[in-house]
Amino acid sequence: MAAPSLISLLADGAWHRGPALAQALGVSRAAVSSRVGELRGLGLAVHAVAGRGYRLAAPLDLLDEAEIRSALGPGAARLDELMVLERTDSTNAELARRGGEGMRACLAEYQSAGRGRAQRPWASPFGANLYVSLGCDLTGQRAPLGALSLAVGVCVVEALAARDAQSLALKWPNDIWAGAQKLGGILIEHRGEIGGRARLIVGVGLNVTMQRDQAQAVDQPWTRLADHMATLPGRNVLAAAVVAALMEAVTGFEQTGFDAFRDRWARFDAVRDQPVRIIESDGERIGFARGIAEDGALRVEINGQTRSVYSGDVSLRLAP
Structure with missing residues (x-):
């Protein structure tokens, strides 16, 4: 059995005396104090009172590999590896460094350098959200890889809707919304091609219980x-649902391309027939979103003419 970490001992939110923590961890009292400082550096509120010890301001529902595998059920057998980390720079980067073939999932409690689209930073407070990446091999794809983020979005929101999440929507090409605010995002990275096989890393960040003071750097309306x-499932149940959704998306996309997802996307399309701003390298244009093309492109009507725009070329904003 792996040695406990300080955060796992404190996760219950109860008081724990310093000598007991030191004994459980096999370290000195001074080392316990130092590790408490590290936790505070991660943004966790740890209370310390002489004679009582240490406790977290609120209990944490920590991720657990065994619980995630149990929630996945038979689907866990499809994974060649499932790793749960206390902290990393980003789950996508972790999978890229480790390499390997097959289907590998990585989850983390905390990301020090979480990334969104166009290298934008992704708020990743400890134990508050889900940061999930899936490495997979894709062969003989039937649609541009840009459409895969749409397929992933469909599967994730359907999985959340099945657990009674409300007001879900998708904003082309890679945003998950709830109540017209950003709930999560999708980042897909291409890691090379050998003999017609593409190695992909599909990352999803999903806000679960993040507090306002943990998201001060976020520059757009967000939700959780x-x-x-009405009843929030445990994080391990949610984590398993997201991992299963990613596996469903990449498997379905490999078999049918975007065809199997296009109508399902339309159910959640947040911008169809809405005025939008298309921000390109040569300026901005105002138009109306007219749904998704067969290849995953956004169809936009501008001055009476409809054109396709692709996720690598533009940013999309709702227009006044």
């Missing part, structure tokens, strides 16, 4: 699952 579910 806790505000859109």
Whole structure:
């Protein structure tokens, strides 16, 4: 059995005396104090009172590999590896460094350098959200890889809707919304091709219980699952649902391309027939979103003419 970490000992939110923590961890009292400082550096509120010890301001529902595998059921057998990390720079980067073939999932409690589209930073407070990546091999794809983020979005929101999450929507090409605010995002990275096989890393960040003071750097309206579910499932149940959704998306996309997802996307399309701003390298244009093309492109009507725009070329904003 792996040695416990300080955060796993404190996760219950109860008081734990310093000598007991030191004994459980096999370290000195001074080392316990130092590790408490590290946790505070991660943004966790750790209370310390002489004679009582240490406790977290609130309990944490920590990720657990065994619980995620149990929630996945038979689907866990499809994974060649499932790793749960306390902290990393980003789950996508972790999978890229480790390499390997087959289907590998990585989850982390904390990301020090979480990334969104166009290398934008992704708020990743400890134990508050889900940061999930899936490495997979894709052969003989039937649609541009840009459409895969749409397929992933469909499978993730359907999985959340099946657990009674409300007001879900998808904003082309890679945003998950709830109540017209950003709930999560998708980042897909291409890691090379050998003999017609593409190695992909598909990352999803999903806000679960993040507090306002943990998201001060976020520069757009955002929301969290806790505000859109009457009963919030445990994080391990949600993690398994996201991992299963990613596996479903990449398998279906490999078999049928975007065809099997296009109508399902339309059910959640947040911008169809809405005025939008298309921001390209040569300027901005105002038009109306007219749905998704067969290859995953966004169809936009501008001055009476409809054109396709692709995720690598533009940014999309709702227009006044």
